[in-house]
Amino acid sequence: MSWLRAASLVQGPGEERDVFDEEADESVLVQREWRSHMQRRVKEGYRDGIEAGKAVTLQQGFNQGYKEGAEVIMNYGQLRGTLSALLSWCHLHDNSSALISKINNLLDAVGQCEEYVLRHLKSITPQPHVVDLLDSIQDMDLCHTAPAEEKIDEAKDDRFYENNAEFNKNCSKNLSGVDCSSLKYCRTQERAHSENPSLTWILEQTASLVKQLGVSVDILRHLKQL
Protein backbone atom coordinates (compact mmCIF):
# COMPACT_ATOMS: atom_id res chain seq x y z
CA MET A 1 0.00 0.00 0.00
CA SER A 2 1.92 2.95 -1.29
CA TRP A 3 -0.27 5.46 0.50
CA LEU A 4 0.73 3.88 3.81
CA ARG A 5 4.36 4.50 3.06
CA ALA A 6 3.57 8.01 1.87
CA ALA A 7 1.59 8.75 5.03
CA SER A 8 4.51 7.81 7.25
CA LEU A 9 6.85 9.97 5.23
CA VAL A 10 4.71 13.10 5.53
CA GLN A 11 6.27 15.21 8.25
CA GLY A 12 7.05 18.81 9.19
CA PRO A 13 10.61 20.13 9.01
CA GLY A 14 11.31 19.89 12.74
CA GLU A 15 9.57 16.61 13.41
CA GLU A 16 11.86 14.18 11.68
CA ARG A 17 13.37 12.86 14.86
CA ASP A 18 10.04 12.70 16.77
CA VAL A 19 8.19 10.54 14.27
CA PHE A 20 10.85 7.85 13.99
CA ASP A 21 11.97 7.81 17.62
CA GLU A 22 9.09 5.88 19.14
CA GLU A 23 7.72 2.97 17.14
CA ALA A 24 4.60 2.72 19.30
CA ASP A 25 3.60 6.32 18.47
CA GLU A 26 4.25 5.73 14.81
CA SER A 27 1.86 2.77 14.62
CA VAL A 28 -0.86 4.71 16.46
CA LEU A 29 -0.41 7.59 14.03
CA VAL A 30 -0.54 5.23 11.09
CA GLN A 31 -3.67 3.57 12.43
CA ARG A 32 -5.37 6.92 12.88
CA GLU A 33 -4.40 7.97 9.36
CA TRP A 34 -5.74 4.72 8.00
CA ARG A 35 -9.01 5.02 9.82
CA SER A 36 -9.70 8.58 8.70
CA HIS A 37 -8.70 7.62 5.16
CA MET A 38 -11.12 4.69 5.21
CA GLN A 39 -13.89 6.81 6.63
CA ARG A 40 -13.45 9.34 3.85
CA ARG A 41 -13.43 6.61 1.23
CA VAL A 42 -16.55 5.04 2.69
CA LYS A 43 -18.45 8.33 2.78
CA GLU A 44 -17.50 9.15 -0.77
CA GLY A 45 -18.18 5.62 -1.95
CA TYR A 46 -21.62 5.60 -0.35
CA ARG A 47 -22.42 9.00 -1.85
CA ASP A 48 -21.22 7.89 -5.28
CA GLY A 49 -23.37 4.78 -4.94
CA ILE A 50 -26.43 6.86 -4.15
CA GLU A 51 -25.83 9.18 -7.11
CA ALA A 52 -25.34 6.26 -9.47
CA GLY A 53 -28.47 4.50 -8.23
CA LYS A 54 -30.58 7.64 -8.48
CA ALA A 55 -29.45 8.41 -12.01
CA VAL A 56 -30.68 5.01 -13.13
CA THR A 57 -34.18 5.18 -11.66
CA LEU A 58 -35.08 8.89 -11.69
CA GLN A 59 -36.42 8.86 -15.25
CA GLN A 60 -38.18 5.55 -14.66
CA GLY A 61 -39.88 6.93 -11.57
CA PHE A 62 -40.79 10.11 -13.41
CA ASN A 63 -42.47 8.23 -16.25
CA GLN A 64 -44.40 6.07 -13.83
CA GLY A 65 -45.56 8.99 -11.71
CA TYR A 66 -46.47 11.04 -14.77
CA LYS A 67 -48.79 8.30 -16.03
CA GLU A 68 -50.39 7.86 -12.59
CA GLY A 69 -50.91 11.59 -12.09
CA ALA A 70 -52.32 12.17 -15.55
CA GLU A 71 -54.77 9.26 -15.35
CA VAL A 72 -56.12 10.10 -11.93
CA ILE A 73 -56.53 13.82 -12.47
CA MET A 74 -57.89 13.55 -16.02
CA ASN A 75 -61.37 12.72 -14.72
CA TYR A 76 -61.45 15.72 -12.42
CA GLY A 77 -60.32 17.88 -15.33
CA GLN A 78 -63.25 16.58 -17.36
CA LEU A 79 -65.65 17.48 -14.57
CA ARG A 80 -64.14 20.94 -14.39
CA GLY A 81 -64.51 21.31 -18.16
CA THR A 82 -68.14 20.23 -18.05
CA LEU A 83 -68.92 22.72 -15.30
CA SER A 84 -67.07 25.44 -17.22
CA ALA A 85 -69.22 24.69 -20.26
CA LEU A 86 -72.36 24.99 -18.13
CA LEU A 87 -71.05 28.23 -16.68
CA SER A 88 -70.42 29.73 -20.10
CA TRP A 89 -73.87 28.51 -21.18
CA CYS A 90 -75.39 30.35 -18.23
CA HIS A 91 -73.50 33.53 -19.06
CA LEU A 92 -74.69 33.42 -22.66
CA HIS A 93 -78.30 32.97 -21.63
CA ASP A 94 -78.19 35.55 -18.87
CA ASN A 95 -79.20 33.01 -16.27
CA SER A 96 -79.68 33.87 -12.66
CA SER A 97 -76.63 34.82 -10.69
CA ALA A 98 -77.59 32.24 -8.07
CA LEU A 99 -76.96 29.43 -10.54
CA ILE A 100 -73.75 31.06 -11.73
CA SER A 101 -72.39 31.37 -8.22
CA LYS A 102 -73.42 27.75 -7.52
CA ILE A 103 -71.40 26.60 -10.53
CA ASN A 104 -68.44 28.69 -9.41
CA ASN A 105 -68.59 27.05 -6.00
CA LEU A 106 -68.64 23.61 -7.59
CA LEU A 107 -65.67 24.54 -9.77
CA ASP A 108 -63.73 25.57 -6.67
CA ALA A 109 -64.70 22.32 -4.99
CA VAL A 110 -63.44 20.26 -7.93
CA GLY A 111 -60.17 22.17 -7.87
CA GLN A 112 -59.75 21.32 -4.23
CA CYS A 113 -60.55 17.67 -4.87
CA GLU A 114 -57.83 17.59 -7.49
CA GLU A 115 -55.28 18.93 -5.05
CA TYR A 116 -56.39 16.54 -2.35
CA VAL A 117 -56.29 13.49 -4.60
CA LEU A 118 -52.87 14.36 -5.92
CA ARG A 119 -51.41 14.89 -2.47
CA HIS A 120 -52.92 11.67 -1.23
CA LEU A 121 -51.47 9.79 -4.18
CA LYS A 122 -48.01 11.20 -3.47
CA SER A 123 -48.16 10.35 0.20
CA ILE A 124 -48.87 6.64 -0.16
CA THR A 125 -45.35 5.89 -1.39
CA PRO A 126 -43.65 3.45 0.98
CA GLN A 127 -40.58 5.12 2.54
CA PRO A 128 -37.21 3.35 2.41
CA HIS A 129 -35.98 1.90 5.69
CA VAL A 130 -32.71 3.75 6.08
CA VAL A 131 -32.61 2.81 9.76
CA ASP A 132 -31.78 -0.82 8.93
CA LEU A 133 -28.93 0.28 6.71
CA LEU A 134 -27.51 2.53 9.40
CA ASP A 135 -27.50 -0.30 11.92
CA SER A 136 -25.33 -2.45 9.70
CA ILE A 137 -22.89 0.39 9.03
CA GLN A 138 -22.71 1.13 12.71
CA ASP A 139 -21.84 -2.50 13.39
CA MET A 140 -18.82 -2.10 11.15
CA ASP A 141 -17.60 0.58 13.53
CA LEU A 142 -17.23 3.19 10.81
CA CYS A 143 -18.80 6.60 10.78
CA HIS A 144 -21.97 6.92 8.69
CA THR A 145 -23.66 9.79 6.87
CA ALA A 146 -26.86 11.11 8.40
CA PRO A 147 -29.73 10.49 6.00
CA ALA A 148 -30.84 13.96 4.97
CA GLU A 149 -33.39 12.29 2.69
CA GLU A 150 -35.26 10.80 5.63
CA LYS A 151 -35.75 14.25 7.11
CA ILE A 152 -37.13 15.54 3.82
CA ASP A 153 -39.66 12.69 3.69
CA GLU A 154 -40.91 13.55 7.17
CA ALA A 155 -41.36 17.14 6.09
CA LYS A 156 -43.39 15.94 3.11
CA ASP A 157 -45.66 13.92 5.40
CA ASP A 158 -46.14 16.94 7.66
CA ARG A 159 -47.08 19.11 4.70
CA PHE A 160 -49.63 16.49 3.62
CA TYR A 161 -51.40 16.62 6.97
CA GLU A 162 -51.12 20.41 7.07
CA ASN A 163 -52.63 20.76 3.63
CA ASN A 164 -55.32 18.21 4.39
CA ALA A 165 -56.44 20.37 7.31
CA GLU A 166 -56.26 23.43 5.06
CA PHE A 167 -58.35 21.62 2.46
CA ASN A 168 -61.01 20.86 5.07
CA LYS A 169 -61.07 24.50 6.13
CA ASN A 170 -61.32 25.78 2.54
CA CYS A 171 -63.89 23.13 1.71
CA SER A 172 -66.25 24.48 4.36
CA LYS A 173 -65.49 28.11 3.47
CA ASN A 174 -66.27 27.77 -0.22
CA LEU A 175 -69.28 25.53 0.12
CA SER A 176 -71.09 27.68 2.68
CA GLY A 177 -74.50 28.78 1.49
CA VAL A 178 -74.93 25.53 -0.36
CA ASP A 179 -75.99 22.20 1.13
CA CYS A 180 -73.39 21.63 3.85
CA SER A 181 -74.62 18.33 5.24
CA SER A 182 -72.05 16.29 3.36
CA LEU A 183 -69.16 18.51 4.48
CA LYS A 184 -68.30 16.04 7.19
CA TYR A 185 -67.15 13.75 4.38
CA CYS A 186 -64.38 16.26 3.63
CA ARG A 187 -62.86 15.63 7.02
CA THR A 188 -62.39 11.89 6.78
CA GLN A 189 -59.05 10.61 5.53
CA GLU A 190 -59.40 7.64 3.28
CA ARG A 191 -57.14 5.37 1.26
CA ALA A 192 -56.14 6.65 -2.17
CA HIS A 193 -58.09 4.12 -4.19
CA SER A 194 -61.44 4.44 -2.45
CA GLU A 195 -63.89 6.93 -3.85
CA ASN A 196 -63.70 10.53 -2.70
CA PRO A 197 -67.10 11.16 -1.05
CA SER A 198 -67.14 14.92 -1.66
CA LEU A 199 -66.79 14.09 -5.35
CA THR A 200 -70.09 12.19 -5.13
CA TRP A 201 -71.67 15.30 -3.68
CA ILE A 202 -70.26 17.47 -6.48
CA LEU A 203 -71.61 15.08 -9.12
CA GLU A 204 -75.06 15.06 -7.48
CA GLN A 205 -75.10 18.85 -7.38
CA THR A 206 -74.03 18.99 -11.01
CA ALA A 207 -76.81 16.60 -12.03
CA SER A 208 -79.44 18.70 -10.25
CA LEU A 209 -77.98 21.84 -11.84
CA VAL A 210 -78.31 20.29 -15.30
CA LYS A 211 -81.98 19.55 -14.60
CA GLN A 212 -82.53 23.11 -13.38
CA LEU A 213 -81.04 24.47 -16.59
CA GLY A 214 -83.33 22.29 -18.65
CA VAL A 215 -80.38 20.65 -20.34
CA SER A 216 -80.30 16.98 -21.26
CA VAL A 217 -78.60 14.73 -18.69
CA ASP A 218 -76.63 13.27 -21.61
CA ILE A 219 -74.23 16.10 -21.03
CA LEU A 220 -72.85 14.14 -18.06
CA ARG A 221 -72.56 10.84 -19.88
CA HIS A 222 -68.81 11.15 -20.47
CA LEU A 223 -68.27 11.53 -16.71
CA LYS A 224 -69.51 8.07 -15.82
CA GLN A 225 -65.98 6.83 -15.07
CA LEU A 226 -65.97 9.10 -12.07
Add this chain to the structure above:
Amino acid sequence: MPGSQDMFDAIVMEGYEEGSSLGMIEGRQYGMLHGAKIGSEIGCYQGFAFAWRCLLHGWATEKDSKEMKVLESLIGMIQKFPYDDPTYDKLHEDLDRIRGKFKQLCSLLNIQPDFKISAEGSRLSS
Protein backbone atom coordinates in the same frame (compact mmCIF):
# COMPACT_ATOMS: atom_id res chain seq x y z
CA MET B 1 -5.87 -5.40 4.51
CA PRO B 2 -7.74 -8.41 3.09
CA GLY B 3 -11.48 -7.93 2.63
CA SER B 4 -11.36 -4.13 2.92
CA GLN B 5 -12.02 -3.82 -0.81
CA ASP B 6 -15.00 -6.21 -0.46
CA MET B 7 -16.29 -4.17 2.43
CA PHE B 8 -15.87 -1.00 0.43
CA ASP B 9 -17.70 -2.48 -2.54
CA ALA B 10 -20.52 -3.58 -0.27
CA ILE B 11 -20.90 -0.02 1.02
CA VAL B 12 -21.02 1.38 -2.50
CA MET B 13 -23.64 -1.20 -3.42
CA GLU B 14 -25.75 -0.29 -0.41
CA GLY B 15 -25.51 3.34 -1.48
CA TYR B 16 -26.53 2.30 -4.95
CA GLU B 17 -29.60 0.45 -3.69
CA GLU B 18 -30.53 3.38 -1.50
CA GLY B 19 -30.09 5.72 -4.46
CA SER B 20 -32.17 3.49 -6.72
CA SER B 21 -35.15 3.58 -4.45
CA LEU B 22 -34.69 7.30 -3.76
CA GLY B 23 -34.58 7.94 -7.48
CA MET B 24 -37.82 6.05 -8.02
CA ILE B 25 -39.55 7.96 -5.23
CA GLU B 26 -38.27 11.39 -6.20
CA GLY B 27 -38.87 10.76 -9.89
CA ARG B 28 -42.38 9.57 -9.19
CA GLN B 29 -43.17 12.71 -7.13
CA TYR B 30 -42.00 15.03 -9.92
CA GLY B 31 -43.66 12.91 -12.57
CA MET B 32 -46.98 12.91 -10.78
CA LEU B 33 -47.04 16.68 -10.55
CA HIS B 34 -46.27 17.14 -14.22
CA GLY B 35 -48.62 14.40 -15.37
CA ALA B 36 -51.44 15.81 -13.28
CA LYS B 37 -50.96 19.29 -14.76
CA ILE B 38 -51.31 17.90 -18.27
CA GLY B 39 -54.18 15.57 -17.33
CA SER B 40 -56.04 18.42 -15.67
CA GLU B 41 -55.70 20.77 -18.63
CA ILE B 42 -56.47 18.21 -21.32
CA GLY B 43 -59.31 16.72 -19.29
CA CYS B 44 -60.77 20.19 -18.92
CA TYR B 45 -60.73 20.86 -22.66
CA GLN B 46 -62.23 17.43 -23.27
CA GLY B 47 -65.04 17.83 -20.74
CA PHE B 48 -65.74 21.31 -22.08
CA ALA B 49 -65.86 20.09 -25.67
CA PHE B 50 -68.09 17.07 -24.92
CA ALA B 51 -70.48 19.24 -22.93
CA TRP B 52 -70.71 21.87 -25.64
CA ARG B 53 -71.26 19.21 -28.27
CA CYS B 54 -74.28 18.12 -26.27
CA LEU B 55 -75.49 21.70 -25.81
CA LEU B 56 -75.18 22.54 -29.51
CA HIS B 57 -77.00 19.38 -30.56
CA GLY B 58 -79.81 20.24 -28.17
CA TRP B 59 -80.27 23.58 -29.91
CA ALA B 60 -80.56 22.10 -33.39
CA THR B 61 -77.62 23.97 -34.90
CA GLU B 62 -76.63 22.89 -38.41
CA LYS B 63 -74.40 19.87 -38.15
CA ASP B 64 -71.81 21.35 -40.51
CA SER B 65 -71.68 24.77 -38.89
CA LYS B 66 -68.27 26.23 -38.16
CA GLU B 67 -68.71 25.70 -34.42
CA MET B 68 -69.40 22.00 -34.82
CA LYS B 69 -66.44 21.57 -37.17
CA VAL B 70 -64.04 23.21 -34.75
CA LEU B 71 -65.58 21.28 -31.86
CA GLU B 72 -65.18 17.93 -33.58
CA SER B 73 -61.65 18.86 -34.60
CA LEU B 74 -60.77 19.67 -31.00
CA ILE B 75 -62.30 16.43 -29.73
CA GLY B 76 -60.38 14.47 -32.35
CA MET B 77 -57.08 16.13 -31.44
CA ILE B 78 -57.58 15.40 -27.77
CA GLN B 79 -58.48 11.77 -28.32
CA LYS B 80 -55.33 11.23 -30.37
CA PHE B 81 -53.11 12.91 -27.78
CA PRO B 82 -51.14 10.48 -25.56
CA TYR B 83 -51.64 12.52 -22.42
CA ASP B 84 -50.03 9.93 -20.13
CA ASP B 85 -46.74 9.61 -22.03
CA PRO B 86 -44.07 12.10 -21.02
CA THR B 87 -41.68 10.80 -23.67
CA TYR B 88 -44.02 11.63 -26.57
CA ASP B 89 -41.83 13.56 -28.95
CA LYS B 90 -44.54 15.93 -30.17
CA LEU B 91 -45.94 16.64 -26.71
CA HIS B 92 -45.53 20.42 -26.67
CA GLU B 93 -46.36 20.85 -30.33
CA ASP B 94 -49.66 18.97 -30.00
CA LEU B 95 -50.47 20.67 -26.71
CA ASP B 96 -50.07 24.08 -28.33
CA ARG B 97 -52.30 23.04 -31.22
CA ILE B 98 -54.98 21.86 -28.80
CA ARG B 99 -54.77 25.12 -26.84
CA GLY B 100 -55.09 27.10 -30.05
CA LYS B 101 -58.09 25.10 -31.18
CA PHE B 102 -59.74 25.59 -27.79
CA LYS B 103 -59.27 29.38 -28.02
CA GLN B 104 -60.74 29.31 -31.52
CA LEU B 105 -63.77 27.39 -30.25
CA CYS B 106 -64.33 29.85 -27.42
CA SER B 107 -64.21 32.80 -29.75
CA LEU B 108 -66.71 31.14 -32.12
CA LEU B 109 -69.06 30.40 -29.24
CA ASN B 110 -68.63 33.97 -28.02
CA ILE B 111 -67.21 32.84 -24.70
CA GLN B 112 -64.47 34.47 -22.68
CA PRO B 113 -62.30 31.54 -21.57
CA ASP B 114 -62.17 32.61 -17.98
CA PHE B 115 -59.47 31.58 -15.56
CA LYS B 116 -61.33 28.49 -14.41
CA ILE B 117 -61.31 26.96 -17.86
CA SER B 118 -57.75 27.54 -18.95
CA ALA B 119 -54.70 25.87 -17.51
CA GLU B 120 -53.89 28.86 -15.30
CA GLY B 121 -57.12 28.24 -13.45
CA SER B 122 -56.07 24.78 -12.36
CA ARG B 123 -54.65 24.94 -8.85
CA LEU B 124 -52.16 22.31 -9.86
CA SER B 125 -50.20 24.72 -12.02
CA SER B 126 -49.30 27.03 -9.13
